[in-house]
Amino acid sequence: MGALDARKIADELQVVVGALVRRQRAVSPLHDLNLSQVSILKRLDREGPHTVADLARLDRITHQSVTVSVSRLVDRGLVRREPDAGDGRRKLLVVTAAGRKLLAERRDAGHEHLTEAIAERFTPAEQASLSESLTLLRRLID
16 A cells, blocks of 8 residues: 555544544533533543643643633532642642543443444444454554
8 A cells, every 4th residue: 555545544534533523522511611621621530630830731722721721620620729749839730529520421421422323323244344443543543
């Protein structure tokens, strides 16, 4: 397979993955959160406590934007600020139980929708083919 074919596959893969992500977001309950807030919440849940400065650097957005998003998450009880044991001047952001619950609801809604779509739209043979292609897709991220 040549470079031209690889380019076409890459283009189509970006389109399909992007559309799939947008569809998953659409079926997940938003609970009045914007994408920046959801991204922050997911990162804190996945990676553990961070400072506002850490989040701004990691997501390549302004400190001010992160501060606004974090303030809304704190006001809603989804994130709390805790003193950093190593540096009392810093505050670490930690996901609360309510924040984890909201993320679980979003994951469950998206997972359920995707499971139903696979079961309803693909034959057993197509499901097996899709499963096999996941192995290849994983190699792209390793």
